[in-house]
Amino acid sequence: MSRPLLAITATELRRRKMYVLWWSIGIVALTAFTVLAYGSIKNQADQLNKAFSGLSSTAGSFFGTSNMFSPDGYLNSQLYYITLPILFIILGVTLSSNLISKEERHHTMELLLARPISRSRLLLAKIIAADVIVAVLGAVVAACVVLCGLAVHLGLPAGHILLATLWMVLFSGAFGAVAFTLYAASSLTRHVAAAAAILLGMGGYILTSIGNLVHSIAWLGKLFPYHYYDPGQILNGHVARGLVIYVVALYVAALVISIVGFRRRDID
Numbered sequence: 001m002s003r004p005l006l007a008i009t010a011t012e013l014r015r016r017k018m019y020v021l022w023w024s025i026g027i028v029a030l031t032a033f034t035v036l037a038y039g040s041i042k043n044q045a046d047q048l049n050k051a052f053s054g055l056s057s058t059a060g061s062f063f064g065t066s067n068m069f070s071p072d073g074y075l076n077s078q079l080y081y082i083t084l085p086i087l088f089i090i091l092g093v094t095l096s097s098n099l100i101s102k103e104e105r106h107h108t109m110e111l112l113l114a115r116p117i118s119r120s121r122l123l124l125a126k127i128i129a130a131d132v133i134v135a136v137l138g139a140v141v142a143a144c145v146v147l148c149g150l151a152v153h154l155g156l157p158a159g160h161i162l163l164a165t166l167w168m169v170l171f172s173g174a175f176g177a178v179a180f181t182l183y184a185a186s187s188l189t190r191h192v193a194a195a196a197a198i199l200l201g202m203g204g205y206i207l208t209s210i211g212n213l214v215h216s217i218a219w220l221g222k223l224f225p226y227h228y229y230d231p232g233q234i235l236n237g238h239v240a241r242g243l244v245i246y247v248v249a250l251y252v253a254a255l256v257i258s259i260v261g262f263r264r265r266d267i268d
Contacts, residue, residue, distance in 0.1 A: 006125075009128045012130075013133070019133075020133055027087065027140055027141055028140060030083070031141055031148070032148050035079075035145055035148035035154070036148050038152050039152035071154045072232055072235040072236060075145070075154075075164070075231075076231050080168050081231050084168050084172070085201070085229075088172030088173065088176075089172050089201045091172075092130075092173050092175055092180075093197050096180035100180070101190060119259075120263060123259055123262050130176070145161050146162070160235050160237050167239060167247075168231060171247060177250060177251055181254040185265070204225055205224075207226075208226040208227045225246050225250075
């Protein structure tokens with residue numbers, strides 16, 4: 001890496017030390033409370049599954065599983081299917097906004113480009129900084145789930161928890177990548193960047209969930225990424241090929257479009 005690229009990356013990370021700290025505290029509190037709560041219902045898991053069996057098909061559509069009180073079903077429904085993805089989607093979208101648009105609002109983008117660095121490398125430095133921040137928070141989640149899982153004897157392999165956390169971060173981060181691409185590619189698309197990324201995520205979740213109940217619109221869910229995201233399966237060590245294809249294709253497309261667009265557009 002060139003020295004200007006490293007310098008900009010390091011500056012971005014220093015700026016956001018408190019940002020990462022507060023996000024870490026919040027995520028640890030939520031994750032620890034959720035996992036440790038399983039200890040109070042662990043011995044009644046079979047009875048609870050039977051009691052909620054009448055709601056299983058409906059609840060399963062919105063929580064990712066109908067077996068919500070087994071160890072993997074609990075983590076799936078309470079953390080990995082909707083709660084953590086929502087948090088990381090919000091993280092990715094807000095972070096993407098700050099990386100590009102904040103520089104332009106404060107008129108500091110020209111100062112950065114005055115350095116001996118190309119637009120492509122500047123954008124790459126921003127991307128690296130964002131990736132480091134998201135990776136750190138993902139590691140915090142994984143460590144918290146593993147440690148709290150040991151405390152309540154969750155019984156899931158640590159490797160499966162790490163795998164589920166990795167794919168949760170990649171899946172959720174893809175919506176941040178969409179927002180970042182729209183912020184970077186054009187002065188027109190940046191106005192709809194956050195809304196488009198959130199609509200793709202939450203709209204896809206709702207359509208996929210409803211599509212599992214109403215078969216006439218099930219095909220609509222297949223057009224959205226949530227259709228391919230199954231953390232319950234990942235917690236058992238299996239990653240769907242559709243999810244891998246989606247994540248890889250989206251990140252590659254986002255990188256190419258954002259760099260090409262940012263190199264060509266006017267800087268405000």
